[in-house]
Amino acid sequence: MKNNIFNKNWLVILISSLMVGVILWNTYIFFQNFKIEERNKMELWSLATLELIDIDGEISNLTLEVLKKNKTTPMIKIDTDGVVEINNIDDLKKSDSLQLKKLIKKFSSENEPIKIFLSGEHISTLYYGNSGLLNKLKFYPFALLFIAVLFGFIAFLLFKSSKIAEMNMLWSGMAKETAHQIGTPLTSIMGWLELLKTSSNKDKYLKEVEKDVERLNIISDRFNKIGSKPKLSDEDICKEINKTVDYLEARLSKKISLEFKSSKEQINALLNTQLFSWSLENIIKNSIDSISKTGKVKINLIEEDDHIKIYISDNGSGIKQSLKNKIFNPGITTKERGWGLGLSLSKRIIEEYHKGEIKLISSNVGQGTKMMIKLNRVK
Secondary structure, eight states: OOOHHHHHHHHHHHHHHHHHHHHHHHHHHHHHHHHHHHHHHHHHHHHHHHHHHHOSSOOOHHHHHHHHHOOSSOEEEEETTSOEEEESOTTOOTTOHHHHHHHHHHHHHHSOOEEEEETTEEEEEEEEOOOHHHHHHHTHHHHHHHHHHHHHHHHHHHHHHHHHHHHHHHHHHHHHHHHHHHHHHHHHHHHHHHHHHHOSOHHHHHHHHHHHHHHHHHHHHHHHHHTSOOOOEEEEHHHHHHHHHHHHHTTSOTTEEEEEEESSSOOEEEEOHHHHHHHHHHHHHHHHHHOSSSEEEEEEEEEOSSEEEEEEEEOSOOOOGGGTTTTTSTTOOSSSSOOSOHHHHHHIIIIIISOOEEEEEEEETTTEEEEEEEEEBOO
């Protein structure tokens, strides 16, 4: 069942994923810039070593500072005559050629070696690895990715638990609704049976009992269909709406009227008649219940190119602003008595089973409510 909770959960996940993506990208850019800065620093260090070799007089303070300050980047400088100079690497002996070769290979994979030239002649090669800070930064994107996956998993669990809670509420409401739906005709049957005992005109009361039994059969059929995928067939939707209006009109107070208008006498749609009439009945009942004294419920059917739209409007009490985005959720009701199942079932019937749409068009407290059902048209 589509609902606002579902959309909000996915929106939160999408926004969070985008944020993590942006952070990961920025981290990658920062990492690359940091590597460039590291290389610039090493090239500067190699130039400083040249000054040590090429200078006859006093070494400049800048050169000394460059040579002294680089205490974090591990490096190996190998002259062409085989002299090895090691800096910022603990526990490495120059005589250990195997360990030296492994480090040179590792450094070469991390950063391109710097060749040092003096007067156009290649005199040495500088191999350097990533600094401790850069090595730590390498794991930062993975940490973020882990957090993102963890967040996604938590969001999924929350979403799943909310769906389970919603389904529990739906089934609990359906159980109560079943008892209510069946209870009304059963009470009526019991009343007719009492009258039959004392009446001479038994045929009249037997017809009423038959109507209530038929109603029980309809209710049973509806609940049976809601538990499985129902079949849709080409049906005259005007005929089905008229049946629902006639059924409700026969049980209405004279102070409330129903009005059905259609652009054509017959319009066909893909329907499961039992479930569609149940959905429409729930919406119209909501409109009737919102009218405290006198009023009217209007049902207007409009045919479009690919769709059929049914507008149900009333001049009842309206819906509070705080409930407008929740009215299709199970357990939400605008009535003093009720289980808040009617509209959530209607939404499931229309959107899941009929692949249509149901929505609140407008509602103002004290002025009334307008709702719309959209279904696929049979051409």
